[in-house]
Amino acid sequence: MPELPEVEAARCRIDRGALHRTIGAVRYGDDITHMDLPDRDALDRFVGTQFSMTRRHGKFMFAGTKDGPWMMIHLGMAGSIRVLDADEVDADFIRFTVAFEGGTRLTFRDPRKFGEIVVVEDVDDYIAERGLGPDALEIGDNAFAEVIGGTRGAVKSALLAQSKLAGVGNLWSDESLYRAGILPGATASDLASDRIARLHGAVGDTLRAVIDTCATYSKLPDDWLIHRREEGAACGICAGTIAKKKVGGRTTYYCPDHQKGA
DNA sequence: TTTACTGTTAGGAC
DNA sequence: TGTCCTAACAGTAA
Incomplete structure (x- = not known):
């Protein structure tokens, strides 16, 4: 994966x-x-x-x-x-x-x-x-805000666009949004700048943590979404339940309770 | 047997 | 013109 x-x-x-x-x-x-x-x-x-x-x-x-x-x-x-x-x-x-x-x-x-x-x-x-955007671990706060916050579509689709931000795929975009408390389908350009900044932090933290385990998912913390990618699973962050839907054509898992739109 | 799938991209829609 | 979305790619696994 x-x-x-x-x-x-x-x-x-x-x-x-x-x-x-x-x-x-x-x-x-x-x-x-x-x-x-x-x-x-x-x-x-x-x-x-x-x-x-x-x-x-x-x-x-x-x-x-x-x-x-x-x-x-x-x-x-x-x-x-x-x-x-x-x-x-x-x-x-x-x-x-x-x-x-x-x-x-x-x-x-x-x-x-x-x-x-x-x-x-x-x-x-x-x-x-190849038209690749900046690497997801290298991009600065301002560039992230510009490139992701400037997208009129779903914030998840922005994270997945390799021309905007290189390296994030389906699994870790879901994980980052889950951690940042943002709904995958939220319109990126509608999100307040502090939430975009929080998302940038969540993307970096998520990717670095996975790298630290050499991408061995079983070593990732129990409360992560990666262990709960199933409709009806218990959220690891709040008392909510994991839901599944398509965003930008990709299977998406999220918690409708603690993840919010704009 | 049927269905879903992690990524990328061409082509169509708006 | 630009941006976004969908389908297709091929083959496996559930």
């Missing part, structure tokens, strides 16, 4: 296990029909090089070689990254593997095939080309 914190956890896994190792081969998985992956020639540029650094912007992750290209990995709807030792066996649905000398390998698992890999020359140019 990759949003910003899950991508950050994947980036950390690459940092810990896949940097400064010489790449022996880059392999496609068994079934990669309909997938957006680089062609053979582009991938062969990585053979013999090493990843020396990683970056992340929103849900986009980049592994870079010293003087050459970067490999952008987007996990899509269901992608995940693992770094395996030589004696470990691949999971199902591995679409792509970077094999290092010595047997360690970085695997990209993606059952639904919505993930994407692109060979990128310049990360900042690429972020601009």
